[in-house]
Amino acid sequence: MGDLEEKLNELRIAIDAVDDEVLDLIRKRAQLAAQVGEAKQNKGNAPFYVPSREASIIRRLLARNADAAHASHETKISDEAIHGIYREIIGACLALEHPMTIAYLGPEGTFSHTAATRQFGATPKYLPCSSLELVFDEVEAGRATYGVVPVENAFEGAVTPTLDLFADMERDVYICAEVQLSIHHHLFTYAESLEDIDVVISHPQPLGQCRDWLASHLPNAQLMESSSTIRGAQIVEEAKASGSGALDWQKCAVIGPYSIVDQSDLPLVQRNIEDFHDNTTRFFVIGKHDSPASGEDKTSMVMSIKDEPGVLHNLISSFATRGIGLTRIESRPSKKKLWEYVFFVDVQGHRDDAEVAAAIAEIQAKPGGFIKVLGSYPVSKPL
Numbered sequence: 001m002g003d004l005e006e007k008l009n010e011l012r013i014a015i016d017a018v019d020d021e022v023l024d025l026i027r028k029r030a031q032l033a034a035q036v037g038e039a040k041q042n043k044g045n046a047p048f049y050v051p052s053r054e055a056s057i058i059r060r061l062l063a064r065n066a067d068a069a070h071a072s073h074e075t076k077i078s079d080e081a082i083h084g085i086y087r088e089i090i091g092a093c094l095a096l097e098h099p100m101t102i103a104y105l106g107p108e109g110t111f112s113h114t115a116a117t118r119q120f121g122a123t124p125k126y127l128p129c130s131s132l133e134l135v136f137d138e139v140e141a142g143r144a145t146y147g148v149v150p151v152e153n154a155f156e157g158a159v160t161p162t163l164d165l166f167a168d169m170e171r172d173v174y175i176c177a178e179v180q181l182s183i184h185h186h187l188f189t190y191a192e193s194l195e196d197i198d199v200v201i202s203h204p205q206p207l208g209q210c211r212d213w214l215a216s217h218l219p220n221a222q223l224m225e226s227s228s229t230i231r232g233a234q235i236v237e238e239a240k241a242s243g244s245g246a247l248d249w250q251k252c253a254v255i256g257p258y259s260i261v262d263q264s265d266l267p268l269v270q271r272n273i274e275d276f277h278d279n280t281t282r283f284f285v286i287g288k289h290d291s292p293a294s295g296e297d298k299t300s301m302v303m304s305i306k307d308e309p310g311v312l313h314n315l316i317s318s319f320a321t322r323g324i325g326l327t328r329i330e331s332r333p334s335k336k337k338l339w340e341y342v343f344f345v346d347v348q349g350h351r352d353d354a355e356v357a358a359a360i361a362e363i364q365a366k367p368g369g370f371i372k373v374l375g376s377y378p379v380s381k382p383l
């Protein structure tokens with residue numbers, strides 16, 4: 001045996017021993033989580049999924065990892081790795097407490113699917129839905145324990161169909177967590193060269209997020225909207241398989257996530273065509289409850305007050321006077337009266353914080369004031 005081989009053998013034996021210990025500890029952790037689940041079951045209907053507790057665990061471990069690396073002068077294991085490892089461990093533990101079904105805007109491989117797996121790991125059952133409305137329906141009907149929906153892109157703005165579903169007062173769902181996902185778009189096509197592409201298919205959000213790239217590289221192509229990026233790839237594959245129809249599959253391109261390479265035969269011809277390289281989309285996890293306070297939270301709400309001059313100032317002043325930071329404000333037509341709007345507002349803090357609760361009560365008491373708290377949830381970082 002050579003020197004190198006001998007050294008590797010020795011190190012691999014040590015790694016095997018550590019892996020045994022790690023596995024034993026994960027199994028020990030899982031048994032503790034199962035006991036937490038039993039205690040919750042015996043005590044009534046406390047939710048099994050507690051986003052605030054998960055956020056506290058991960059925040060604590062990220063800080064511990066950074067401190068340990070600093071103290072030992074070792075190279076730090078990345079935050080993304082710690083996050084991914086613990087999401088997976090907690091997801092597996094949660095599944096021992098209660099089986100989870102997570103609905104998302106499908107098909108498999110969409111950005112919503114990636115956001116859902118980042119939050120819940122590989123263990124739950126995933127339920128792809130063909131529309132955002134169906135994601136809400138599945139959660140409301142209890143066929144899915146939670147749902148994951150896109151809410152806004154940092155550069156393209158609000159996902160308005162999601163906001164309209166939240167504005168529907170008949171809907172009985174709450175936001176319990178947010179996921180921020182870094183988004184990269186790629187171009188897939190059977191065309192021999194960019195000059196041969198006549199049609200570009202994708203969901204309206206990616207088409208918007210690649211607007212400048214499209215204007216400079218495919219200025220004459222017609223843009224065609226699909227219900228999701230993966231559905232766009234399916235449309236081209238279906239046209240290819242049928243060999244007929246209105247679409248010439250050899251002249252079509254699709255914009256979407258890397259996962260299209262797993263979901264279709266379409267060749268990837270151009271990577272990272274998003275106009276902004278820190279492109280990020282924010283998703284909400286929806287369920288039948290929101291999250292307890294984690295120490296660093298946001299609260300989302302939809303509100304309106306009497307239609308008169310200064311309406312917006314009136315709304316915001318209840319937060320401003322209490323020093324509560326607004327992280328987002330978005331208006332949507334009320335769809336009840338012409339030129340009347342509802343406002344989507346995100347603030348820093350939890351709805352149980354005294355100041356946030358007082359601001360909410362004050363808005364409610366204003367003439368014609370209406371406010372629906374969509375949920376409080378732990379602040380997340382882009383992944």
Ligand SMILES: O=C(O)C(=O)C[C@]1(C(=O)O)C=C[C@@H](O)C=C1
Nearest residue numbers: 033036048049050053090093094
């Ligand atoms: O602490 C709890 O309430 C648990 O259910 C345990 C646990 C965990 O594995 O740590 C699992 C799921 C919850 O979402 C949060 C934490």
